Amino acid sequence: MRVAADALSTTFFALADPTRRAILSRLADGPATVKELSAPFAMSGPAVSKHLRVLEHAGLIQRGREAQWRPRSLDAAPLKDVVAWAAEFRRFWDASYARLDTYLDRLQQRETRHARHR
Protein backbone atom coordinates (compact mmCIF):
# COMPACT_ATOMS: atom_id res chain seq x y z
CA MET A 1 0.00 0.00 0.00
CA ARG A 2 3.02 2.28 -0.05
CA VAL A 3 3.03 4.31 -3.19
CA ALA A 4 5.12 7.40 -3.86
CA ALA A 5 4.90 8.52 -0.23
CA ASP A 6 6.65 11.85 -0.63
CA ALA A 7 4.55 13.14 -3.49
CA LEU A 8 1.45 11.91 -1.70
CA SER A 9 2.51 13.66 1.51
CA THR A 10 2.73 16.93 -0.34
CA THR A 11 -0.68 16.40 -1.89
CA PHE A 12 -2.23 15.39 1.42
CA PHE A 13 -0.73 18.38 3.16
CA ALA A 14 -2.19 20.64 0.50
CA LEU A 15 -5.61 18.98 0.85
CA ALA A 16 -5.60 19.13 4.65
CA ASP A 17 -6.82 22.74 4.76
CA PRO A 18 -10.48 23.68 4.16
CA THR A 19 -9.62 26.97 2.40
CA ARG A 20 -7.36 25.17 -0.02
CA ARG A 21 -10.00 22.54 -0.71
CA ALA A 22 -12.52 25.31 -1.36
CA ILE A 23 -10.09 26.92 -3.79
CA LEU A 24 -9.68 23.60 -5.62
CA SER A 25 -13.43 23.12 -5.76
CA ARG A 26 -13.79 26.59 -7.26
CA LEU A 27 -11.07 25.83 -9.83
CA ALA A 28 -12.85 22.62 -10.78
CA ASP A 29 -15.42 24.93 -12.40
CA GLY A 30 -12.74 26.62 -14.52
CA PRO A 31 -9.71 28.95 -14.28
CA ALA A 32 -9.91 31.99 -12.00
CA THR A 33 -7.76 34.96 -11.06
CA VAL A 34 -6.35 35.44 -7.55
CA LYS A 35 -8.88 38.21 -7.00
CA GLU A 36 -11.76 35.92 -7.97
CA LEU A 37 -10.40 33.15 -5.78
CA SER A 38 -10.07 35.48 -2.80
CA ALA A 39 -13.63 36.80 -3.05
CA PRO A 40 -15.42 34.08 -0.99
CA PHE A 41 -12.91 34.23 1.86
CA ALA A 42 -12.64 36.70 4.70
CA MET A 43 -8.88 36.85 4.42
CA SER A 44 -6.20 39.11 3.03
CA GLY A 45 -4.77 38.78 -0.46
CA PRO A 46 -1.38 37.69 0.91
CA ALA A 47 -3.06 34.95 3.00
CA VAL A 48 -4.83 33.61 -0.08
CA SER A 49 -1.58 33.83 -2.06
CA LYS A 50 0.09 31.70 0.58
CA HIS A 51 -2.54 28.99 0.12
CA LEU A 52 -2.08 29.23 -3.62
CA ARG A 53 1.66 28.72 -3.23
CA VAL A 54 1.05 25.51 -1.22
CA LEU A 55 -1.29 24.25 -3.93
CA GLU A 56 1.18 25.18 -6.65
CA HIS A 57 3.99 23.43 -4.80
CA ALA A 58 1.84 20.30 -4.68
CA GLY A 59 1.31 20.58 -8.43
CA LEU A 60 -2.43 20.95 -7.93
CA ILE A 61 -2.78 24.27 -9.68
CA GLN A 62 -1.10 25.91 -12.61
CA ARG A 63 -0.55 29.53 -13.46
CA GLY A 64 -1.54 30.81 -16.86
CA ARG A 65 1.26 32.64 -18.65
CA GLU A 66 -0.58 34.22 -21.51
CA ALA A 67 -2.72 36.77 -19.69
CA GLN A 68 -1.48 39.62 -17.58
CA TRP A 69 -3.64 38.59 -14.59
CA ARG A 70 -2.39 35.02 -14.79
CA PRO A 71 -5.47 32.99 -13.99
CA ARG A 72 -4.96 29.84 -11.94
CA SER A 73 -6.27 26.52 -13.17
CA LEU A 74 -6.64 23.09 -11.62
CA ASP A 75 -4.29 20.18 -12.32
CA ALA A 76 -6.04 17.06 -11.08
CA ALA A 77 -3.17 14.63 -11.77
CA PRO A 78 -1.79 14.53 -8.16
CA LEU A 79 -5.32 13.97 -6.86
CA LYS A 80 -5.52 10.80 -8.88
CA ASP A 81 -2.58 9.38 -6.88
CA VAL A 82 -4.44 10.17 -3.66
CA VAL A 83 -7.53 8.51 -4.99
CA ALA A 84 -5.51 5.51 -6.13
CA TRP A 85 -4.14 5.16 -2.62
CA ALA A 86 -7.52 5.55 -0.89
CA ALA A 87 -8.91 3.13 -3.47
CA GLU A 88 -6.27 0.60 -2.46
CA PHE A 89 -7.41 0.79 1.17
CA ARG A 90 -10.93 0.08 -0.02
CA ARG A 91 -9.78 -2.64 -2.37
CA PHE A 92 -8.01 -4.31 0.54
CA TRP A 93 -11.08 -4.37 2.75
CA ASP A 94 -13.60 -5.11 0.00
CA ALA A 95 -11.56 -8.14 -1.05
CA SER A 96 -10.90 -9.30 2.50
CA TYR A 97 -14.54 -9.02 3.53
CA ALA A 98 -15.71 -10.86 0.43
CA ARG A 99 -13.38 -13.65 1.47
CA LEU A 100 -14.65 -13.47 5.06
CA ASP A 101 -18.22 -14.09 3.85
CA THR A 102 -17.17 -17.31 2.12
CA TYR A 103 -14.96 -18.33 5.00
CA LEU A 104 -17.71 -17.84 7.60
CA ASP A 105 -20.11 -19.91 5.48
CA ARG A 106 -17.56 -22.70 5.36
CA LEU A 107 -16.92 -22.59 9.11
CA GLN A 108 -20.64 -22.69 9.87
CA GLN A 109 -21.30 -25.59 7.51
CA ARG A 110 -18.53 -27.48 9.24
CA GLU A 111 -20.09 -26.69 12.63
CA THR A 112 -23.50 -27.88 11.48
CA ARG A 113 -22.02 -31.12 10.17
CA HIS A 114 -20.22 -31.73 13.45
CA ALA A 115 -23.38 -31.04 15.40
CA ARG A 116 -25.27 -33.60 13.29
CA HIS A 117 -22.62 -36.26 13.89
CA ARG A 118 -22.67 -35.75 17.63
Next chain:
Amino acid sequence: MHGTGRTGVTSYATPTDREVVVTRVVNASRSLVFETFTDPRHIQQWMIGPEGWTMPVCEMDLRPGGAWRYVYRKADGSEMTLTGRCLEIAAPERFVATESWGPEWPESINTLVLTEHAGQTTITMTLTYPSREARDAALKTGMKEGMDQGFARLDEMLKTLV
Protein backbone atom coordinates in the same frame (compact mmCIF):
# COMPACT_ATOMS: atom_id res chain seq x y z
CA MET B 1 -32.58 -17.78 9.89
CA HIS B 2 -30.68 -14.60 9.21
CA GLY B 3 -31.80 -11.03 9.69
CA THR B 4 -32.31 -8.47 7.01
CA GLY B 5 -29.12 -6.41 7.33
CA ARG B 6 -27.51 -5.74 3.99
CA THR B 7 -24.63 -8.15 3.46
CA GLY B 8 -21.96 -8.14 0.77
CA VAL B 9 -21.37 -4.40 0.93
CA THR B 10 -18.63 -2.56 2.79
CA SER B 11 -19.30 1.04 3.71
CA TYR B 12 -16.69 3.67 4.47
CA ALA B 13 -17.22 6.88 6.38
CA THR B 14 -15.23 9.69 8.00
CA PRO B 15 -17.31 10.95 10.94
CA THR B 16 -14.48 13.16 12.27
CA ASP B 17 -11.13 14.51 11.08
CA ARG B 18 -9.35 11.73 12.93
CA GLU B 19 -11.42 8.68 12.06
CA VAL B 20 -12.20 6.29 9.27
CA VAL B 21 -15.06 3.87 9.91
CA VAL B 22 -15.45 0.67 7.90
CA THR B 23 -18.72 -1.25 8.33
CA ARG B 24 -19.85 -4.65 7.11
CA VAL B 25 -22.73 -7.03 7.95
CA VAL B 26 -22.15 -10.80 7.88
CA ASN B 27 -24.36 -13.84 8.41
CA ALA B 28 -22.67 -15.27 11.50
CA SER B 29 -22.70 -15.00 15.26
CA ARG B 30 -20.47 -12.38 16.76
CA SER B 31 -18.54 -14.97 18.77
CA LEU B 32 -17.50 -16.62 15.51
CA VAL B 33 -16.70 -13.25 13.92
CA PHE B 34 -14.65 -12.28 16.96
CA GLU B 35 -12.56 -15.42 16.47
CA THR B 36 -12.00 -14.69 12.80
CA PHE B 37 -10.57 -11.29 13.75
CA THR B 38 -8.37 -12.46 16.63
CA ASP B 39 -7.20 -16.02 15.95
CA PRO B 40 -4.22 -16.23 13.53
CA ARG B 41 -5.51 -19.51 12.08
CA HIS B 42 -8.60 -17.64 10.91
CA ILE B 43 -6.98 -14.27 10.14
CA GLN B 44 -4.59 -15.82 7.63
CA GLN B 45 -7.53 -17.27 5.72
CA TRP B 46 -9.31 -14.05 4.90
CA MET B 47 -7.67 -10.77 6.01
CA ILE B 48 -5.35 -10.88 3.03
CA GLY B 49 -6.59 -8.23 0.66
CA PRO B 50 -6.85 -8.53 -3.09
CA GLU B 51 -6.14 -11.61 -5.19
CA GLY B 52 -2.45 -12.48 -5.19
CA TRP B 53 -1.72 -11.40 -1.63
CA THR B 54 -0.87 -13.85 1.14
CA MET B 55 -0.04 -13.54 4.82
CA PRO B 56 2.92 -15.85 5.47
CA VAL B 57 3.33 -14.60 9.06
CA CYS B 58 0.50 -13.92 11.49
CA GLU B 59 1.25 -13.59 15.18
CA MET B 60 -1.20 -12.46 17.82
CA ASP B 61 -0.56 -12.37 21.55
CA LEU B 62 -4.17 -11.81 22.52
CA ARG B 63 -3.97 -10.06 25.89
CA PRO B 64 -3.71 -6.42 26.94
CA GLY B 65 -0.23 -5.21 25.95
CA GLY B 66 0.34 -8.29 23.77
CA ALA B 67 2.00 -7.73 20.41
CA TRP B 68 0.66 -8.66 16.98
CA ARG B 69 2.44 -8.85 13.64
CA TYR B 70 1.17 -9.52 10.14
CA VAL B 71 3.52 -9.95 7.20
CA TYR B 72 1.86 -9.58 3.81
CA ARG B 73 3.40 -10.85 0.59
CA LYS B 74 2.20 -9.51 -2.70
CA ALA B 75 2.18 -11.34 -6.02
CA ASP B 76 5.33 -9.46 -7.13
CA GLY B 77 7.21 -10.82 -4.07
CA SER B 78 7.29 -7.53 -2.15
CA GLU B 79 6.42 -7.68 1.53
CA MET B 80 4.70 -5.34 3.94
CA THR B 81 4.72 -5.71 7.72
CA LEU B 82 2.03 -4.40 10.04
CA THR B 83 2.58 -4.49 13.77
CA GLY B 84 0.76 -3.34 16.86
CA ARG B 85 -0.22 -3.95 20.41
CA CYS B 86 -3.49 -5.23 21.86
CA LEU B 87 -5.08 -2.70 24.19
CA GLU B 88 -8.46 -4.13 25.11
CA ILE B 89 -9.99 -7.54 24.56
CA ALA B 90 -13.65 -8.01 25.44
CA ALA B 91 -14.82 -11.10 23.55
CA PRO B 92 -17.10 -11.31 21.70
CA GLU B 93 -17.93 -7.64 21.33
CA ARG B 94 -14.89 -5.42 21.36
CA PHE B 95 -11.24 -5.54 20.41
CA VAL B 96 -8.94 -2.51 20.51
CA ALA B 97 -5.37 -2.53 19.20
CA THR B 98 -2.77 -0.15 17.85
CA GLU B 99 -1.57 -0.49 14.26
CA SER B 100 1.72 0.67 12.78
CA TRP B 101 3.15 0.40 9.29
CA GLY B 102 6.65 1.28 10.45
CA PRO B 103 8.40 4.16 12.16
CA GLU B 104 7.75 6.60 9.31
CA TRP B 105 3.99 6.25 9.60
CA PRO B 106 1.73 7.55 12.35
CA GLU B 107 0.18 4.86 14.51
CA SER B 108 -3.57 4.40 14.55
CA ILE B 109 -5.83 2.90 17.19
CA ASN B 110 -8.21 0.40 15.66
CA THR B 111 -11.44 -0.40 17.48
CA LEU B 112 -13.49 -3.38 16.42
CA VAL B 113 -17.07 -3.47 17.67
CA LEU B 114 -19.39 -6.40 16.93
CA THR B 115 -23.14 -6.25 17.41
CA GLU B 116 -25.42 -9.19 16.77
CA HIS B 117 -29.02 -9.12 15.66
CA ALA B 118 -31.16 -11.98 14.32
CA GLY B 119 -28.20 -14.16 13.41
CA GLN B 120 -26.29 -11.36 11.74
CA THR B 121 -23.28 -9.49 13.02
CA THR B 122 -22.46 -5.90 12.18
CA ILE B 123 -18.71 -5.36 12.10
CA THR B 124 -17.70 -1.78 12.81
CA MET B 125 -14.02 -1.03 12.54
CA THR B 126 -12.94 2.45 13.55
CA LEU B 127 -9.41 3.63 12.76
CA THR B 128 -8.53 6.58 14.95
CA TYR B 129 -5.50 8.75 14.47
CA PRO B 130 -4.68 10.14 17.92
CA SER B 131 -4.13 13.69 19.18
CA ARG B 132 -3.09 16.86 17.48
CA GLU B 133 0.63 16.07 17.89
CA ALA B 134 0.14 12.75 16.19
CA ARG B 135 -1.96 14.37 13.53
CA ASP B 136 0.74 16.95 12.88
CA ALA B 137 3.29 14.17 12.64
CA ALA B 138 0.90 12.43 10.28
CA LEU B 139 0.73 15.54 8.16
CA LYS B 140 4.49 15.49 7.87
CA THR B 141 4.58 11.92 6.65
CA GLY B 142 1.29 12.30 4.89
CA MET B 143 -0.41 9.03 4.37
CA LYS B 144 -2.80 8.32 7.14
CA GLU B 145 -4.06 11.77 7.94
CA GLY B 146 -4.30 12.32 4.25
CA MET B 147 -6.41 9.26 3.90
CA ASP B 148 -8.96 10.70 6.31
CA GLN B 149 -8.99 14.03 4.60
CA GLY B 150 -9.02 12.27 1.30
CA PHE B 151 -12.03 10.15 2.13
CA ALA B 152 -13.88 13.12 3.50
CA ARG B 153 -13.56 15.15 0.34
CA LEU B 154 -12.42 13.10 -2.57
CA ASP B 155 -15.63 11.41 -3.59
CA GLU B 156 -17.22 14.79 -3.77
CA MET B 157 -14.35 16.41 -5.61
CA LEU B 158 -13.90 13.56 -8.03
CA LYS B 159 -17.35 13.95 -9.41
CA THR B 160 -16.14 17.17 -10.94
CA LEU B 161 -12.55 16.18 -11.61
CA VAL B 162 -12.37 12.74 -13.14
